[in-house]
Amino acid sequence: QSVLTQPPSVSAAPRQKVTISCSGSTSNIENNYVSWYQQLPGTAPKLLIYDNNKRPSGIPSRFSGSKSGTSATLGITGLQTGDEADYYCATWDNSLSAVVFGGGTKLTIL
């Protein structure tokens, strides 16, 4: 299983908001930057959030990231059908000396 724990699935209706959690430990999330990725079916992952809460150019403000202690959260507001995808968190783990990914969360738009 993954070092970072994400819920396997979340769902919400269009125009609503959703949060996806990523739980880790002091050796990873608490002391390192967290990034978030969106993976649409059949495509490469796309960076949504880096350095805990920064959005790359072109990523809408509907996507936000936060971190507190050993957990991080991705928030998505104004949900659209096109947001239906798998979402992954990632960070560096000091104990493993490795980049670690969460297991992924499938977002379903109801």
Next chain:
Amino acid sequence: QLHLQESGPGLVKPSETLSLTCTVSGGSISSSTYYWGWVRQPPGKGLEWIGSIYYSGNTYYNPSLKSRVTISVDTSNNQFSLNLSSVTAAETAVFYCARHSGLGRGFDYWGQGTLVTVSS
């Protein structure tokens, strides 16, 4: 605009070595700002970091794969490569190359991915 493209055999036999190359265009692989990494994804499963290389040649590997992985850089051709030895059928996956600005920082540019099937 930076573009990354994976290339290599789509079929590898069990116990053999998987070799892939990532060609970078639209930017220099020699930039001191970035690391260049490999990530794999078995069909229907999550993402796994394989390892990364800095332009200087310093390498960082997933401890679970370290004994079988080699990542190298060819600055003259703006490419970096992955060798994974002694592969098994369970390692059939889509392999992605990607750029990141630090070992714990986000992967901001990704290749489209290439499926490598391990089968006799």
